Amino acid sequence: MSQELTLQQRLEACAGPDPLHRAVKDAVAALAQASIEISDLTSRGALAGITGQARGRNTDGDVQKDLDVRADDIIRAALGRLPIGVLASEEMADLDILDANAPISIAFDPLDGSSNINTNMSVGTIFSIMPTTADPSATFTQPGSAQLAAGFVVYGPQTSLVLTIGHGVDIFTLDRDSREYKLTGSMVQIPPDANEFAINSSNRRHWDAPVRSYIEECVMGAEGPCGKDFNMRWIGSLVAEAFRILVRGGIFLYPSDGRRGYEEGRLRLVYEAHPMAFIVEQAGGGAITGRTRILDISPASLHQRVPLIMGSIKNVQRVEHMHSQPEVALEANAPLFGHRGLFRI
Incomplete structure (x- = not known):
């Protein structure tokens, strides 16, 4: 090059x-x-x-x-x-x-x-x-x-x-x-497994159980089932989050949740999720809604919104597994902000 x-x-x-x-x-x-x-x-x-x-x-x-x-x-x-x-x-x-x-x-x-x-x-x-x-x-x-x-x-x-x-x-x-x-x-490849996750944790109470459980696994760190410590990142700019993942791996989650207007996710399929999923997959990563591959979705409307979970392939596969096999998830109500939580007290 x-x-x-x-x-x-x-x-x-x-x-x-x-x-x-x-x-x-x-x-x-x-x-x-x-x-x-x-x-x-x-x-x-x-x-x-x-x-x-x-x-x-x-x-x-x-x-x-x-x-x-x-x-x-x-x-x-x-x-x-x-x-x-x-x-x-x-x-x-x-x-x-x-x-x-x-x-x-x-x-x-x-x-x-x-x-x-x-x-x-x-x-x-x-x-x-x-x-x-x-x-x-x-x-x-x-x-x-x-x-x-x-x-x-x-x-x-x-x-x-x-x-x-x-x-x-x-x-x-x-x-x-x-x-x-x-x-x-040239020919950038996303590391298949990484120890960074990006999500807006202030919305935890609204997440579905598989997402809560995956994040709890991450914040349990070396003491949990992942066996390693994670860092959290959240910029709130999709392009910045995607660029970081391309450079050093990790997972980005903007899931659907229980808030009004967020039930089907928030990012646009046509303008945001489709191009990002194409890029991430071409770099060896994965991009899903939780249960469905983003690139398999045909838009029903021009401004359709979807959840987007993308990044290192093994991390994304773990989230997908939790959505398809809920019994493997940790207790959904584990306290994110208590002992072993995001902020230890």
Whole structure:
């Protein structure tokens, strides 16, 4: 692997003469250029008029920040020069059917983790590239396994682009001098077993028994059935959580729970769970709802929400086993915050 190999060179080498692959190449290149502009905005923050203040709510009911809208506009402008069948954005209520004869369609979350903008934490862009179906309006009812490519960009201390076109996962880092992405990680593999977990533990009382039991196993550490100590991480930014897992392993859990509006999970299948699952599986990991492989799910609606549990394959398999065989789980009401709990007293 050469540090000087650029994203454009990598895409050219992978695309070859095939028209479908070349369409994917052009779309990824356009998304990458858009992400450089978004990176500039996030790095300047308030100096660029980015405050992190709410601009209202999007059509799915989530608070919409000022950069959500700017990022959506930037991506649409970048893709507008290409033959795209259908565009689907988290910020828009409906599909934009652009060219029914175009070979590919794109779903994207223009700014994942936007609630973190004004706290100077990592945010990102997520995208999924699908083949356009004969009926373009049905393009995003395909299962996640139909994806041609998926990726995400993390706007953090470095701006990094993670990409799969179905043949492994590469990581590119933005060289701000040349304003190009350069390959810094090739054929990335997630460690199969790791001792980090990421979950919002404040919601423990709402979790289903298998999730409570798995987390209790983790926090019991070396004294429990796992036989090793775990660390907990929680950033609240999906792209940052996913990038950490790609680099050093672990498991991320955003399960369904008993709260109103969370019964079917909270992350979007089309814009978030499908592309993340494709990337994680291509890197040797796993991604499930708890009982179902994420890539096997065909969306019933554009903004469908799902639980997402992803990461190191052995950790994910343990959670899946607890959902399918509840009798192997620990006592579901074991005290997370008592003796042997997350905070020892």
